Amino acid sequence: MPVTRCRLCGSGRLASVLDLGATPPCELFLTPDQLDEPELTYPLHLRVCTSCWLAQIPPLIRPEETFTEYAYFSSYSDSWVEHARRFAEDALDRLAPGFVVEVASNDGYLLQHVVARGVRCLGVEPSANVGQAARDRGVPTRTAFLDPATGTAIRAEHGPADLVVANNVYAHVPDIVGFTRGLRALVADDGWVSIEVQHLLTLMELNQYDTIYHEHFQYYTVASAQRALASGGLALADVELLPTHGGSIRLWARPVEAGAAPSRRVADVLDREKGAGLEEIGGYAEFAERVAKVRRDLLRFLIDAAEAGRTVVGYGAPGKGNTLLNHCGVRGDLLAYTVDRNPYKHGRFTPGTRIPIRPPGQIAEDRPDYVLVLPWNLRAELTEQLSYVREWGGRLVFPIPSLEVTP
Ligand SMILES: [Zn+2]
Numbered sequence: 105m106p107v108t109r110c111r112l113c114g115s116g117r118l119a120s121v122l123d124l125g126a127t128p129p130c131e132l133f134l135t136p137d138q139l140d141e142p143e144l145t146y147p148l149h150l151r152v153c154t155s156c157w158l159a160q161i162p163p164l165i166r167p168e169e170t171f172t173e174y175a176y177f178s179s180y181s182d183s184w185v186e187h188a189r190r191f192a193e194d195a196l197d198r199l200a201p202g203f204v205v206e207v208a209s210n211d212g213y214l215l216q217h218v219v220a221r222g223v224r225c226l227g228v229e230p231s232a233n234v235g236q237a238a239r240d241r242g243v244p245t246r247t248a249f250l251d252p253a254t255g256t257a258i259r260a261e262h263g264p265a266d267l268v269v270a271n272n273v274y275a276h277v278p279d280i281v282g283f284t285r286g287l288r289a290l291v292a293d294d295g296w297v298s299i300e301v302q303h304l305l306t307l308m309e310l311n312q313y314d315t316i317y318h319e320h321f322q323y324y325t326v327a328s329a330q331r332a333l334a335s336g337g338l339a340l341a342d343v344e345l346l347p348t349h350g351g352s353i354r355l356w357a358r359p360v361e362a363g364a365a366p367s368r369r370v371a372d373v374l375d376r377e378k379g380a381g382l383e384e385i386g387g388y389a390e391f392a393e394r395v396a397k398v399r400r401d402l403l404r405f406l407i408d409a410a411e412a413g414r415t416v417v418g419y420g421a422p423g424k425g426n427t428l429l430n431h432c433g434v435r436g437d438l439l440a441y442t443v444d445r446n447p448y449k450h451g452r453f454t455p456g457t458r459i460p461i462r463p464p465g466q467i468a469e470d471r472p473d474y475v476l477v478l479p480w481n482l483r484a485e486l487t488e489q490l491s492y493v494r495e496w497g498g499r500l501v502f503p504i505p506s507l508e509v510t511p
Contacts, residue, residue: 111163111322112280112332115155121388122313122395124148129165130317130426133452133461143456148427150316150323156331157383159304159323161316163278183485185213187348188271192217195298201266205258205290207250208273212238219243226262228254251282255289264292271300272349274329275320284336294362297338299355301329305377306351308388310505313395314428315349325382326353326373333357342367350481399432401507406438414473416501418442419490421449421461425478428503429457436460439476443467471496480504
């Protein structure tokens with residue numbers, strides 16, 4: 105089924121930005137039994153709509169396929185849990201909501217702080233096993249995908265929400281318009297919707313192309329997000345720039361009926377995006393060549409290290425790592441294994457590249473010369489966590505925005 109139409113505005117004017125070839129879904133970690141079975145790959149081709157400037161990939165994988173046994177439990181990252189705590193505390197202090205709904209509430213990492221403050225809340229989480237983890241920690245959670253019908257049903261049952269939170273999900277929904285209408289159905293007419301999503305401006309400026317993967321169907325500027333929100337009856341009121349995921353935006357939206365005007369901060373970011381050329385095709389022209397250089401530099405480093413008899417292992421097995429490893433063509437001869445804190449991944453193998461995943465303790469046991477850090481967005485946290493590598497003269501390697509070996 106060829107992709108010819110923009111999912112937001114329906115235009116047929118889609119221009120190629122970056123073609124990463126074909127790779128398996130980045131969260132489908134393989135068990136040892138699966139190594140002898142065929143592995144399905146899907147094209148990973150980023151295009152931008154030259155009418156509404158929404159960057160997008162075809163939604164080849166249905167969310168149900170990746171979310172039903174989703175390997176990512178938010179609570180495995182300390183800095184992520186702390187980020188969520190600060191957001192929840194600030195929002196509760198500032199808005200004093202009586203009822204909070206979080207969409208894609210994961211394992212309750214955020215709503216646990218709302219529960220602790222005695223505020224009524226509900227999580228909406230599509231993944232059954234992850235939602236159960238949330239209920240186990242006392243966070244009321246409904247297993248569902250958000251669409252207009254689910255939003256309307258929840259509103260009828262629980263009343264409208266004063267605050268609807270949708271963090272790290274707005275890129276994951278193929279039906280943007282339906283999802284946005286679902287948000288509108290949930291939120292009170294004078295309520296707030298808060299959305300965190302990766303910012304295409306920093307993705308492009310800092311070569312974060314490994315955050316492009318099949319589960320991320322769209323990549324937003326504030327300008328394209330504003331258009332997406334409008335498609336469901338929401339108006340962008342304010343925006344915050346966040347360092348999470350290498351550069352994210354927190355959008356504050358309200359129902360159109362609330363009559364909120366965009367803040368000065370919205371105007372400033374829109375100006376920056378325009379200045380970077382993201383509302384014209386020229387702004388997208390050189391990205392593919394910068395990405396090709398990231399690949400050449402990483403491969404050159406890994407090949408040189410292998411030929412010099414140095415050992416290189418990975419740290420982390422995030423989805424983005426799999427885009428990078430697959431695009432660069434890294435295999436076990438260049439990266440012996442990687443480690444991850446999430447026990448779900450231990451004993452499994454990275455999709456496509458089939459690199460074994462072990463518990464983090466393996467690094468201290470083996471004392472490798474280099475540790476390639478795949479979740480580079482957690483750089484500060486991981487540089488500290490991995491400081492013990494220096495005890496034996498080991499060094500950390502960051503592949504993005506450009507290859508860097510720490511002294
Ligand atoms: Zn469009």
